[in-house]
Every structure is written in structure tokens, then in C-alpha cells.
Amino acid sequence: xxxxxxxxxxxxxxxxxxxxxxxxxxxxxxxxxxxxxxxxxxxxxxxxxxxxxxxxxxxxxxxxxxxxxxxxxxxxxxxxxxxxxxxxxxxxxxxxxxxxxxxxxxxxxxxxxxxxxxxxxx
Amino acid sequence: xxxxxxxxxxxxxxxxxxxxxxxxxxxxxxxxxxxxxxxxxxxxxxxxxxxxxxxxxxxxxxxxxxxxxxxxxxxxxxxxxxxxxxxxxxxxxxxxxxxxxxxxxxxxxxxxxxxxxxxxxx
Amino acid sequence: xxxxxxxxxxxxxxxxxxxxxxxxxxxxxxxxxxxxxxxxxxxxxxxxxxxxxxxxxxxxxxxxxxxxxxxxxxxxxxxxxxxxxxxxxxxxxxxxxxxxxxxxxxxxxxxxxxxxxxxxxx
Amino acid sequence: xxxxxxxxxxxxxxxxxxxxxxxxxxxxxxxxxxxxxxxxxxxxxxxxxxxxxxxxxxxxxxxxxxxxxxxxxxxxxxxxxxxxxxxxxxxxxxxxxxxxxxxxxxxxxxxxxxxxxxxxxx
Numbered sequence: 001x002x003x004x005x006x007x008x009x010x011x012x013x014x015x016x017x018x019x020x021x022x023x024x025x026x027x028x029x030x031x032x033x034x035x036x037x038x039x040x041x042x043x044x045x046x047x048x049x050x051x052x053x054x055x056x057x058x059x060x061x062x063x064x065x066x067x068x069x070x071x072x073x074x075x076x077x078x079x080x081x082x083x084x085x086x087x088x089x090x091x092x093x094x095x096x097x098x099x100x101x102x103x104x105x106x107x108x109x110x111x112x113x114x115x116x117x118x119x120x121x122x
Numbered sequence: 123x124x125x126x127x128x129x130x131x132x133x134x135x136x137x138x139x140x141x142x143x144x145x146x147x148x149x150x151x152x153x154x155x156x157x158x159x160x161x162x163x164x165x166x167x168x169x170x171x172x173x174x175x176x177x178x179x180x181x182x183x184x185x186x187x188x189x190x191x192x193x194x195x196x197x198x199x200x201x202x203x204x205x206x207x208x209x210x211x212x213x214x215x216x217x218x219x220x221x222x223x224x225x226x227x228x229x230x231x232x233x234x235x236x237x238x239x240x241x242x243x244x
Numbered sequence: 245x246x247x248x249x250x251x252x253x254x255x256x257x258x259x260x261x262x263x264x265x266x267x268x269x270x271x272x273x274x275x276x277x278x279x280x281x282x283x284x285x286x287x288x289x290x291x292x293x294x295x296x297x298x299x300x301x302x303x304x305x306x307x308x309x310x311x312x313x314x315x316x317x318x319x320x321x322x323x324x325x326x327x328x329x330x331x332x333x334x335x336x337x338x339x340x341x342x343x344x345x346x347x348x349x350x351x352x353x354x355x356x357x358x359x360x361x362x363x364x365x366x
Numbered sequence: 367x368x369x370x371x372x373x374x375x376x377x378x379x380x381x382x383x384x385x386x387x388x389x390x391x392x393x394x395x396x397x398x399x400x401x402x403x404x405x406x407x408x409x410x411x412x413x414x415x416x417x418x419x420x421x422x423x424x425x426x427x428x429x430x431x432x433x434x435x436x437x438x439x440x441x442x443x444x445x446x447x448x449x450x451x452x453x454x455x456x457x458x459x460x461x462x463x464x465x466x467x468x469x470x471x472x473x474x475x476x477x478x479x480x481x482x483x484x485x486x487x488x
Binding site: 051052080084 | 167170171173174177178181184185188189190191192195196198199202203206
């Protein structure tokens, strides 16, 4: 890799870490809000999806922060789970918090998908 | 699913959780030992692999404990990382601790591979 | 420390790790059950306590597995949170799952309290 | 609590979550760097302290994100561990990365200490 490529690769890695951190935060805050709301917001499948998404984002960020060359594997599954969680949050149209959470999940899914196609920063 | 199938599926889930917990523990203990040993044992790539394997096993166990139906996705990547970690530990032939860690990783990889092919306990 | 003391200290450490792993598992499984049950079982404060207890037990086990000499600090707060979670589960008298979870929390609280009073395995 | 106090309390909580997230990130990145550097940077006690600090910051952030009222307990032990980690990083005077990590740890310790003295956001 040329030094220019290394620099771009590192910027992409930092951007993906930030999306994972933001999405983790959005999902945990949204889960806390949904638990308080009760009713449809607190359905087991919906809450589980938020907890799943929060945890895989945390794991994904940690792999990248450790500079593990296995991060593309984790980013791939993270992208998939974030996309499912975004769809789940879309079901609560009109609830601004869930809409923001869906955006965070979608942004994270896109970034993770890009990283999943990398071969790792050496 | 018949009730017999549900019971078998649940036993397999419990068995996989246990393998993930055991492998997580083996990898963190081995990493602590390798750090103390220094030299070849403490090479960054080897330690990173042990930390990666410990973390994905923890995440995988947590998905199954939450009864998330997304666990097959996580088990699939967990199986892959455990297999890599087992190979990494094999390089330390003659060191009983690393040999035991390789066994724990290999056992976990096999169980996770079975779960990855499931469609989720409903 | 004499070699006999080292051996006893290590056994106590292993026993505490096991209690933390068991309590983490009990709390996550109980949270999944409570979410499904709904009603009083799924009240935000109760679920939060189960998630808190699960996470501090995981953190506590990880500190001990890393052979960190800071584990007494974590075990102290873990003991306190496990005791609160046991009390919270006691409110569901007659529900066998919650009763087993309370037992796991109480056993973990006791072990962690012993470790909190240690000065660390050197 | 008056609505003004609630608003201030929430801002303090958000600020503390951000410090924990930043400190977690700094410690994991610094650990990866220290592992690569080897020698004095990769001494077991130093690396363990970085991993301990990263993990308790992650746990502390998660408690606050869940709106758990037990966060003051975790923030107290987090403040203590961050302060130890900052002191550990100070031993590498002249290494800009370790100096930045020490700053992140110290900033997090201060914020966590403030939260430890709260009685919880209700």
C-alpha cells in the first residue's frame, strides 16, 4: 500500500469506528426510552434487536480499535444487524427518537459494509 | 417445530453457550499468560487474535442468552475466528497451556458452526 | 505469600470467576424471560437491574481472568450490585426462575465480597 | 428536582458518557500501539491497566446509557481506575501518544468523580 492509501484507509477506519460508537449509543438510549414507553415500544423482539445492534457495534468498534485484521468479518455481520435494526425502528414512524435511531443504524450499516469489503489495514 | 425438536434445539443452544463461555475464559487466561511469558508468546498478532476470539465468544454467548434470533449470524463469524485462533495456538506446540487453548477454540468453532446452520430457536 | 497461600488464593479467584460467569448467565436468561412475561416482570427498573448485574459480573470476571490486580475494586461494586439484584428478584416469590436468579446473585455477592477484601494475587 | 436541575443533570450525564467513550477509545488505541512498540511499552502491568481502564469506561458508559440509577457506584470505581491509568501513562514522558492517553484518563476521572457524588438522575 502507498502511504497515501494507508492514510485514506486509516481515515475510513476512524470514520467507521465513530459510526459504530454513535450507533451503539443510539441503540442503548433508544432501548432505555422504549422500556419506559412500554406497549408496542417494549415488545421483546424490538428490544432484543436494539440490544443486539448495540452489542455488535461495540464489538465491531473494539476490533477496529485493537487494529485487528479480522475486522472485515465483524463489520460484515455488523452491517447486516444494523440494517435489520434500522428496518425495525422504521416501524415507529412519527416517533422522532426512533427515527433518529434508524438513521444512526443506517449510517453505521453503510460504513460497515464498506469496511467489510476491505482486506484489512496492514 | 415439535416439542421434541424444541427440546433438542434448546440443549444445543445451551451446549453452544457453554463452549463460548469456556473459550472466552481460555483465551483471556492464555492472553494473560502469554503477556507474562513475553517473546514469541507476546507477539502483537498472537495476542490480538486471543483478544478477538475472547470478545466474539462473549458476544456470541450474550446473543444466545438473550434468545436473539440473530445468533446464527454471530455464531458463523465466531466459528471462523475460533478456528483461526486455534491455528494460531497450534504454533506453540509443546506448551500445554496453548494446546489446551487450541482445544477450547476448536470445540467452540465446531459447536458454533452447527448453530450457524440453524434457523434460530423460535 | 507462601506457595500454599498462593494456591489457596488462586482457588478463591477461580471460584469467584465461576460465580460471576454463572450470575451473568442467570441474569441475562432471566431478563429474556421477564421481557417475554411482560407486566410486572418487565418493569424498566427490574430489567435494568438485571442488565446492570449481568454487565458488572462480566466485567468482574474479565478483570480476574486478565489477572489484573485491580479486581478487588470491581469485586466490591459487583458484590453491591448483585445484592441489590438478589433483593429485586426476591420480590417475585413463587416464580422459580426468579428465585434461582436471586440465589445466583446472592452466591456471587458473597464470593465477590471475599475478593473485595483481598489485596490482590501477586 | 426542578426542570432546570433535571436539564443540568442530564447535560452532566451526557458529558460523562462522552468522556468514558473517549477514554475507552484512547486506552484501546494506546494498548494496540504499546503492543507494537514492545519493550517497556508492552510490560504486562502497563497493558493490563490500559485494558482495565478501557473496560470499566465501557461499562460505565453503558450504565449511564441505560439510565441505570446505579451509575454513581460504577463512576466511582471508574474514576479510581482512570486516575491509576493516567499515572501509569505519565511514566512515558515524551511519548505524545501516551501523554494524550493520560489526558483522556484524567479528564474521565474528573467527570466520573463528579457523577459518583450524584445521587442518580431520576
